[in-house]
Amino acid sequence: MRVIFHEAFHDSDYSEEAHDSAADPGRLVGVMDALRNEGRYEVEVPAPATRAQLLLAHTEAHVSAVEAKPRLFAQASLAAGASILAAELAMRGTPTFACVRPPGHHASRGSAWGHCTFSNVALAVLALRDAGLIRSAFVVDFDQHTGDGTADVLRGWAGAQVLNPYGDDASDYLRVLQERLEQAPQVDVLAVSAGFDAYVHDRGGKLQTDDYFTIGRLLQGYAIRLGHQRRFAVLEGGYYLPDLGKNVLAFCRGFE
Secondary structure, three states, rough: OHHHOOOOHHHOOOOOOOOHHHHOOOOHHHHHHHHHHHHHOEEEEEOOOOHHOOOOOOOOHHHHHHOOOOOHHHHHHHHHHHHHHHHHHOOOOOOOOEEEOOOOEEOOOOOOOOOOOOHHHHHHHHHHHHOOOOEEEEEEEEEOOOOOHHHHHHOOOOOEEEEOOOOOOOOHOOOOOOHHHHHHOOOOOOOEOOOOOOOOOOOOOOOOOOHHHHHHHHHHHHHHEEEEEEEEEOOOOOOOOOHHHHHHHHHHHHHH
């Protein structure tokens, strides 16, 4: 298991939103402390995505609008680059988790909302496709909120599917996820939008820490059934900071 992280992701002054929970100071400190203290996950430092890579997923107008905000562009292009690196390492057989901000699953081709800027996961799989490394991808988004941006960016690519599982409670949610994964297609890579805001003390009020381990293990099982085991995950939501680190670690232990 490899973790993708840059110290610049600790910066919290990139956002111009009035209330941007993803940009809260210290939000990623507990996450990286938990992952580093595990002692088994090598941390790799990413480079920003290039403008050409950003244009794989976004319109010229959207990229230019973000470029007009230098601090946001620097952070968001680095998050996109980290996601691409995670995908590249996954293709070499290394499961990866990219600990990034801003998140990306609400970033469509020409706009973004919900604390997102660039469509990190969609960009990563499109970069693999553009490089001729894949022809298909399956995206699982277990954030509390639907990854509308990811679906928009990947719309029109017959080889890509996006799953946003839903359940009224934890038991129902995990059952639905397991059933859908059992029916999931044979693809070249598994990409995961890893959001932790369905946590019992967060906005979703539903999942426990152990449930995130189960989610990770279900996704690992699907990747094993694919044969090649290529899989990567990218951080999306998760705003209950006291437990965010242990929830991410539980997921990574299941996913690795």
